Amino acid sequence: MSTYDYVIVGAGSAGCVLAARLSEDPSVQVAVIEAGGPDTAQEIHVPVTFAQLFKSELDWDLDSDPEPGLGGRRTYLPRGRTFGGSSSMNAMIYIRGNRADYDSWASAGATGWSYADVLPYFRRSEDNERGEDEFHGVGGPLTVSDGRSGHPLASAFVEAAEQAGYKANDDFNGETQFGVGRYQLTQRGGMRCSTALAYLHPALECPNLTVLSSARAHRVVIEGDRATSVEVERGGTVEVVRAEREVILSAGAYESPKLLMLSGIGPAAALSAFGIEVVRDLPVGQGMQDHYMALLNFRTDVESLISAASPENAALLQSEGRGALTSNLAEVGGFFRSRDDLEAPDVQFHAAPVLFHQEGLGPVTEHGFAFGPCVLAPTSRGAVTLRSPRPDVAPRIVHNHLTTAxxxxxxxxGIRIALEIAAQPAVAEVATGTFDAPESDAEILAWAKRSGQTLYHPTSTCAIGAVVDPELRVFDVAGLRVADASVFPTVPRGNTNAPTIMVAEKAADLIRGSGAAAPR
Known part of the structure; x- marks a missing residue:
């Protein structure tokens, strides 16, 4: 049995942050258990190629159960299985969410999680190339930069949205989210800046940090009312990794609740049905939220990203860190309201200068572009439940997309906004026809159910107030915390990687018993 002070399960977006921050104290020993291996694949680091990782060995390659709101259709759920987790295969968009998200968390009982409370952690993590201001930080591990592609098809979307009357916004993380513009990205020199690159790799130089890779966590061992260790399978052998101080689950919104349930922490009736001894009866896995997106696809004669992999673009990436290979696909977008009475946006757009259909798995054999909305503040709630007591079996996942009016x-x-933008001159000038879009107003909802997909933002399966307290400690189990997107009480209004990093930064201080460092 190997023994450490802290044992972190998952070297993903949150786990890498925690590994780096906790190992800053040379007096403690930190271990990270990661099911995948090192982030060496070229497709991780060259931004435009991230979708090539879908259904690869670096992808957990999950599927939902039949979704009742989508006519019983199953949806594809990619998740990163390598150092950096999903920050090593996402679209690198740096969005924090809306002030209203965090203030609503705090008002509902998540003490210490208001916007004023979390902003210092966003700033502490960030090294924004634009410099420091009221909202942004410099000198942090995570490089945040403007995109280096500037594809004309992406620019056409922004121009068309402005022609439709929507205002330009050059900082969606600033004073307001509303408007259209270019996303800032977690890139460094035109290449991906995952949490593995930003946090984990520098920390590996510390002798007190150990990463157990290609190691699958089976369960947390609970002795009495305390978590003492993690049972791990590595190289065909099951071993126990002991935590003298704490076990911290950072395995993500699908895997963290699964591990808790396999450990006897979850809905009692469901656990008993699998013969799992109930340690604590908690609503683990319940209340899941995610963003549902529907992208309209159009044909074009303009050169799209399908020709990005040229020798000229490779040379441009290597010499100047810019060009088509730096594209994150969703280069631009915006935030809108579906009704005039809303004070915060409820619709987010992503626009890509390439066809993106069939959940990103459809063949791309011609030039095209895509843009469309997601349901940004969903009222639907889903669940993650066990399919089997075997740790190597994927859980049951139902998001319940579009099950509420x-x-x-x-x-x-949102789709009507997309069609309005598509009718503007800037899009009409580059579109040569429809590839996949609703054919009539009456068909919009049916088309959205048929052609939509997850935006890869699962959250809230171990939520603050339901499963963990505001310090992220699992209720009534000493020495056990959860620190990842599963603790969000609700899904934030925006891409979830930056909020997940924020949670881990704050969790590190909660674990160490300190407050956030003064913003730099």
Whole structure:
């Protein structure tokens, strides 16, 4: 049995941050258990190629159960299985969410999680190339930069949205989210800046940090009322990794609740049905939220990203860190309201200068572009439950996309905004026809159910107030915390990687018993 002070499960977006921050104290020993291996694949680091990782050995390659709101259709759920986790295969968009998200968390009982409370952690993590201001930090591990592609098809979307009357916004993480513009990205010199690159690799120089790779966590061992260790399978052998101080689950919104349930922490009736001894009866896995997106695809004669892999673009990437190979696909987008009475956006757009259809798995054999909305503040709730007591079996996942009238109204309103933008001169000048889009107003909802997909933002399966307290400690189990997107009480209004990093930064201080460092 190997023994450490802290044992972190998952070297993903949160786990890498925790590994780096906790190992800053040379007096403690830190271990990270990661099911995948090192992030050496070229497709991780060259931004435009990230979708080539889908269904590869670096992808957990999950599927939902039949979704009742989508006519029983199953949806594809990619998740990173390598150092950096999903920050090593996402679209690198740096969005924090809306002030209203965090203030609503705090008002509902998540003490210490208001916007004023979390902003210092966003700033502490960030090294924004634009410099420091009220909202942004410099000198942090995570490089945040403007995109280096500037594809004309992406620019056409922004121009068309402005022609439709929507205002330009050059900082979606600033004073307001509303408007259209270019996303800032977690890139460094035109290449991906995952949490593995930003946090984990520098920390590996510390002698007190150990990463157990290609190691699958089976369960947390609970002795009495305390978590004492993690049972791990590595190289065909099951071993126990002991934590003298704490076990911290950072395995993500699908895997963290699964591990808790396999450890006897979860809905009692469901655990008993699998013969799992109930340690604590908690609503683990319940209340899941995610963003549902529907992208309209158009044909074009303009050169798209399907020709990005040219010798000229490779040379441009190597020499200047810019060009088509630096594209994150969703280069631009915006935030909108579906109704005039809303104070915060409920629709987010992503626009890509390439066809993106069939959940990103469809063949791309011609030039095209895509843009469309997601339901940004969903009212639907899903669940992660066990399929089997075997740790190597994927859980059951149901998001319940579009099962509420509010969410259906929102996606329809968002698609109507998309069609309005598509009718503007800037898009009409580059589109040569429809590749995949609703053919009539009456077909919008049916099309959205048929052609939509997850935006890869699962959250809230171990939520603050339900499963963990505001210090992220699992209720009534000493020495056990959860620190990843599963603790969000609700899904934030935006891409979830930056909020997940924030949670880990704050969790590190909660674990160490300190407050956030003064913003730099």
């Amino acid at each position: 509010e969410d259906r109204d929102c996606i329809v309103a």
